Amino acid sequence: MELTLDNVKKTFGEKVALDVDTYVIHDGEIVGLVGNNGAGKTTMFRVILDLIKPDEGVARIGGVATAHSEEWKAVTGAYVDSGFLIDYLTPEEYFDFVAKVNGVSKEDLDARLLKFEHFMNGEVVGNNTLIRNLSAGNKQKVGIIGAMLHNPQLLLLDEPFNFLDPSSQHAMKYLLESYNRETGATIIVSSHNLTHTFDICTRVTLLEHGKIIKDCDKDYPNLTEEIEAYFIHNS
Amino acid sequence: MNFSRTKLLYKLIRKNQKLAVRRHPMLDQNKAMKIFIYIMAAFWAAYLMFFGIMFGSIDFGAFENFDMIDGGMIWFLVLDFYLRFTMQETPAQEIKPYKLLPIKQNFLLNVFLIRLGLRGYNLFWFFFLLPFGILAIVKFYGLLGLLGWLFGWWLLFVFNSYWYLIFRTLNQRSWLYLLIPTAVYAAVIYFGMFHDSGNQWLFDGCVQLGRAFCMWNWWSYLCIFAVIVVLFFINQRMQRACVYREIAQVEHVEKVKSTEMSFLNRFGIIGEFMKLEIKSTMRNKVVRKQFLTGAICTLVFCLLFAFTDVYDDMTFMRTYICVYCFACLGTITLTNVMCMEGNYIDFLMSRKESVLQLLKAKYYFNCLMLLFPLLFSIAPIVEGKILFIEALGCMFFTSGAIFPFLFQLAVYNNQTLQLNAQITKSGRSTKHQMIFSLAALLVPMLIMYILIVVFNVEVASWVMLVIGLLGTGLSHVWLRNIYHRFMIHRYDNMAGFRDSLNHD
Numbered sequence: 001m002e003l004t005l006d007n008v009k010k011t012f013g014e015k016v017a018l019d020v021d022t023y024v025i026h027d028g029e030i031v032g033l034v035g036n037n038g039a040g041k042t043t044m045f046r047v048i049l050d051l052i053k054p055d056e057g058v059a060r061i062g063g064v065a066t067a068h069s070e071e072w073k074a075v076t077g078a079y080v081d082s083g084f085l086i087d088y089l090t091p092e093e094y095f096d097f098v099a100k101v102n103g104v105s106k107e108d109l110d111a112r113l114l115k116f117e118h119f120m121n122g123e124v125v126g127n128n129t130l131i132r133n134l135s136a137g138n139k140q141k142v143g144i145i146g147a148m149l150h151n152p153q154l155l156l157l158d159e160p161f162n163f164l165d166p167s168s169q170h171a172m173k174y175l176l177e178s179y180n181r182e183t184g185a186t187i188i189v190s191s192h193n194l195t196h197t198f199d200i201c202t203r204v205t206l207l208e209h210g211k212i213i214k215d216c217d218k219d220y221p222n223l224t225e226e227i228e229a230y231f232i233h234n235s
Numbered sequence: 236m237n238f239s240r241t242k243l244l245y246k247l248i249r250k251n252q253k254l255a256v257r258r259h260p261m262l263d264q265n266k267a268m269k270i271f272i273y274i275m276a277a278f279w280a281a282y283l284m285f286f287g288i289m290f291g292s293i294d295f296g297a298f299e300n301f302d303m304i305d306g307g308m309i310w311f312l313v314l315d316f317y318l319r320f321t322m323q324e325t326p327a328q329e330i331k332p333y334k335l336l337p338i339k340q341n342f343l344l345n346v347f348l349i350r351l352g353l354r355g356y357n358l359f360w361f362f363f364l365l366p367f368g369i370l371a372i373v374k375f376y377g378l379l380g381l382l383g384w385l386f387g388w389w390l391l392f393v394f395n396s397y398w399y400l401i402f403r404t405l406n407q408r409s410w411l412y413l414l415i416p417t418a419v420y421a422a423v424i425y426f427g428m429f430h431d432s433g434n435q436w437l438f439d440g441c442v443q444l445g446r447a448f449c450m451w452n453w454w455s456y457l458c459i460f461a462v463i464v465v466l467f468f469i470n471q472r473m474q475r476a477c478v479y480r481e482i483a484q485v486e487h488v489e490k491v492k493s494t495e496m497s498f499l500n501r502f503g504i505i506g507e508f509m510k511l512e513i514k515s516t517m518r519n520k521v522v523r524k525q526f527l528t529g530a531i532c533t534l535v536f537c538l539l540f541a542f543t544d545v546y547d548d549m550t551f552m553r554t555y556i557c558v559y560c561f562a563c564l565g566t567i568t569l570t571n572v573m574c575m576e577g578n579y580i581d582f583l584m585s586r587k588e589s590v591l592q593l594l595k596a597k598y599y600f601n602c603l604m605l606l607f608p609l610l611f612s613i614a615p616i617v618e619g620k621i622l623f624i625e626a627l628g629c630m631f632f633t634s635g636a637i638f639p640f641l642f643q644l645a646v647y648n649n650q651t652l653q654l655n656a657q658i659t660k661s662g663r664s665t666k667h668q669m670i671f672s673l674a675a676l677l678v679p680m681l682i683m684y685i686l687i688v689v690f691n692v693e694v695a696s697w698v699m700l701v702i703g704l705l706g707t708g709l710s711h712v713w714l715r716n717i718y719h720r721f722m723i724h725r726y727d728n729m730a731g732f733r734d735s736l737n738h739d
Contacts, residue, residue, distance in 0.1 A: 049585055053726040070587040083581035083733065086511065088518040088654065093493055100507045101586055128490045130518065132655075 001062050001075055001153035001186045002027055003048065008057035010043055010210070017043040018054070018210040025188065025203075030180050032201035033190040034227065036234060040210035041190035045080050045158050061154055074102075077152030079143035079160070087132035091124050091142045094131060095149060102150035109149065116145050119171040136163040144172070148179065155179070155187045161196050169193075173200050194231070198224055206230065244338060248346050271669065283362035290363075291370025300371035301384070304364075305445025306438040309427070311360060312395050313420050319356075319399045330478055344474050348467055351400065357392040364388055372449060380449040387448030390459045397466035404473050491518065508596030515575060519654035522568075522575060529564030533608050536560050540621075541614035554687060557621055558680045560608045561633040565601045569641040570672045572597060573721075577651030577732030584729065591718040594645060598710055602634045625692055628699035629683075635706025637675050639713050644671050646720045649731025 005023040009016070018040040025031050033041045046052040048059045050066040058065050061072035078084065086094055099109040113125075124138050124145075131142055140163045147155060160176075161169050177200055180187050191197045197204060198218070206214035206227060214230075216223055295303045330343050368381045376384070398416075405412035427437020447455035496513065499506035516526045540556045576583060576593065583589040612626040647667045679699075686695030706713075721728070 049581075051581055051584060051729055073585060073587040076585070078585055080581060083579060083736065084585070086579045086582060088515060089511075090491060090493055093514070097507055097511065101504055101589065101592075128492065130491055 002060075003154060003186060003188070004060040004063075005044070005048070006058050006060070008044075008047055008054045008059060010040075010047060010052065010054045016210045018047060020044070020057075020210075020212055023205075023212060023215070025186055027186055028180065028184045029203050030176065030187045030189070030201045032197035032204045033188060033207060034192070034194065034197055034204060035190075035207035036231070038209070039207040041207055042080060042158055043210070044207070045078065045156050045188075045190065048156065049076070049078050049080070051080075072154075074150075075153040076156070077147035077150065077154070078156040079140075079147040080156070080158040082139060082143070084143050084146065085131050085139060087139075088130055090128060090130055091134070091138075092126075094142060094146060095125075098146045098149050104150055112149055112151075113145075116141075116148075116175070119145070119168065119175050121168065121171070137165060137168060140164060141168065148175075151183055151185075153183070153185050155185055157187070157189045159191055160189055161191055161193045169196060172196075176200055194224075194228060208234075241342070244342070245346055248333075248343070249350065252350065280362040283360070284366050287363040287366035288370065291367040299375070300367070301375075301445060301449070302442045304367060304371075306442045308391070308441040308445070309420070309424060309437060312391065313424075315360065315392060315395050316399050316416065316420075319396065320403065330474075334478070340475070340478065341471075344471055344478075348397075348470055348474070351396055352393045352463070352467075354396075357389060357396055360388070360392060361385065376449040379451070383451040384445065384448040387444070387455060387459070390456060390463065394459055394463050394466065397463060397470055400470050401466070401473065404470075404477055407477075502599075504592050505596045505599065508593050509600050511593075512596055512600045515654070519575070521652060521654055525567050525571070526564070529567040530607070532563045532567075533560055534611060536563070537608060537611035537614070541611070541618060553621070554684045555680050557612075557625060557629050558632075558683060559676065560612060561605055561629045562637050562676060562679065564604055564608075565633060565638055566641065566672050566675045569597070569601060569638065570644065570668045570675075571648065571652050572642060572645045573648045573728070574650055574652035575654060577649070577736060578654060580651075580729055580732045584725065588718070590645075590721060591715065594642065594714050594718060595711075598638060598642065598714060601638060602707070605630050605634060622692060622696060624700065625696040628696035628703065631703025631707055632679060632683075632699040633703070635703035635708075635710075637679055639706050639710070641671060641675050642714070642717055644668060645717050646724055649724075649728040649735075651732045651736045 003025040005020045007022070008018060008020045010018040015038075017038075033044065035041055043052070047054050048061070048066060050059070053067070058067065060066065061076060064072045066072055086097065089097065095109065095113060098104075099106070104112070120141060124134070124141055131139060134142065140160070144157060144160055147157065155176075157176075160172055164172060173196055176187055176189070179185060189197070189201070201218060203215070203217050204223060204227065205212055214227070290304060291300055293300065298306075330340070330347060333343050334340075364385060368384055372381045372384055402412055402416050405415075423437060427440075428435055444455055496510045499509050502509065516522050536556050537560050540553075540560070572594075573590075576590075583593065609626060609630050612621065615621045616623050616626060644667060683695050683699060686698055
């Protein structure tokens with residue numbers, strides 16, 4: 001699923017949160033958005049998902065302007081923060097609800113949840129616990145699984161490695177890579193963890209004060225060193 | 236700790252406490268609520284002043300006015316005690332952010348406890364006492380006597396605040412501790428006023444105390460002050476123990492049993508949203524309280540109507556009760572339409588037409604709830620107090636006119652309701668919500684009343700029924716219209732929901 005940002009600008013008061021001329025993410029890419037706090041990563045996600053209105057420009061998913069149609073929602077999965085969780089449900093109820101509103105049958109849901117078994121590590125389901133009573137890491141897992149349950153062609157995850165223990169971070173990396181391989185879906189993840197980002201992404205985009213200052217494929221020479229040098233100099 | 240440092244820390248804590256009140260998220264985000272609170276406070280102050288002037292002017296015959304008020308001292312203290320539960324926190328809760336600072340815990344506790352005694356709320360009753368005293372005391376004891384009397388009463392309210400704090404703290408362990416002050420008050424009032432009509436020692440004692448205040452009797456102040464000091468140290472010990480309990484507090488993790496509610500499966504996605512609505516009501520403190528309040532109001536009105544004759548001869552009240560029985564639950568819950576969903580608005584907005592399905596589910600759920608008042612109204616129908624068509628007219632008018640009106644709030648509501656906060660802290664009632672809820676209860680009642688006066692009950696009921704049936708039948712049209720308007724306002728609403736969301 002191709003994603004395009006055309007001349008998108010968003011300001012909060014005086015502060016420019018996002019200022020992108022043209023940004024195209026192609027079908028099947030795994031893109032890592034990196035940047036310091038306030039670089040515009042979450043704002044970009046929210047503009048793409050039509051959760052905030054850009055001052056200028058348009059975001060398109062599969063050629064459909066996200067602000068003007070709801071058709072893109074069926075092929076998109078996202079987890080940005082706890083605003084995506086219905087926290088008075090148990091994880092099982094939440095998955096069941098997500099599956100039903102996305103037209104996924106009970107059998108398919110059970111089959112899909114099996115794929116997340118290793119990621120859940122026995123801590124998420126089967127405890128009769130409401131989502132609001134889960135640890136931050138397990139809430140994150142519920143949100144990520146909920147975003148992937150309907151096999152979206154475009155998956156957006158904001159800081160998916162946050163709150164996860166090292167084992168779950170590795171499971172997460174494996175999950176994203178295999179999901180991309182099996183479905184050919186486009187995946188965009190934002191992260192402060194450069195190692196994980198370089199490990200799984202086919203393309204890395206560096207944001208600073210809302211602007212894209214570097215955007216290259218993984219095989220770009222010395223990409224890791226350049227990006228690491230950027231963060232060292234900006235520390 | 237030297238004096239200047241003590242003074243500085245005291246000032247800092249005082250400043251922080253004031254900022255905490257001024258910048259409370261509920262008030263910070265919600266100007267209408269802020270104005271509403273000020274209006275309510277002004278209303279109560281005016282109300283108390285009115286009573287103060289009234290009691291100051293009444294002729295009590297054998298008793299002087301101030302003797303009557305002083306004699307009833309215990310009633311003021313009881314009322315003041317229970318009113319404090321709505322607004323006074325414990326120091327152990329407030330001390331938490333200061334725990335790691337290089338300040339002695341005892342000093343902090345003392346500051347918080349002294350602030351508790353000196354807080355403005357202890358002067359609240361002066362809105363009553365001051366005008367009363369000017370009228371009733373100055374003429375006997377002069378201005379100085381009035382000052383002494385007010386000072387004595389202030390000491391009593393300070394005493395009450397420390398007495399209250401003991402039970403407010405114990406209440407955190409179990410609500411059963413509240414039975415202790417209740418039993419104490421009941422026993423004191425019974426034995427002091429009602430047990431022996433010839434010996435009203437409580438009344439007489441309080442009268443003497445009041446007179447002692449007027450005459451600046453130092454013993455009277457010293458006695459109360461001594462009790463305050465004792466209570467202060469009891470509280471200090473209790474709070475010291477509570478600080479650790481507060482810090483080490485482990486959040487209670489609820490274990491829930493999932494319920495399938497398969498009977499709703501036949502309604503497809505709307506059924507799923509209806510399940511969500513039911514679970515939200517069952518599992519969220521604020522939603523549950525709202526629902527129970529509405530249900531209890533409905534039940535009480537129905538029972539009053541069915542089994543008493545208090546409203547039998549009053550057309551206006553009869554209309555009021557009939558409309559209110561059906562409309563009150565929906566009005567209480569739908570005034571906050573979308574506010575609960577503000578907690579997971581991003582989830583809803585990232586799925587096609589989820590909000591529309593949600594609105595439909597809410598509508599059907601509330602329509603189903605109307606069957607309960609219909610059931611309750613069987614008794615007044617059988618008793619012949621209302622006509623069956625009247626109950627039916629009110630029910631359909633609620634689903635076809637009042638609900639569409641209240642659902643308009645889905646377009647304007649943009650403050651997230653904290654699902655498990657205390658009711659007072661959950662963040663509610665914007666300007667729109669207040670106007671809509673008042674109109675939802677008053678306008679239908681007036682329409683029906685006018686129709687009854689102009690025609691008769693039967694015609695009025697039929698008109699209500701026809702309007703209601705039309706609105707109910709066209710629900711899919713107006714719900715979609717609301718959804719479209721919600722989508723036009725969505726960016727502002729989402730921003731409002733996010734800003735008022737408590738992520739803790």
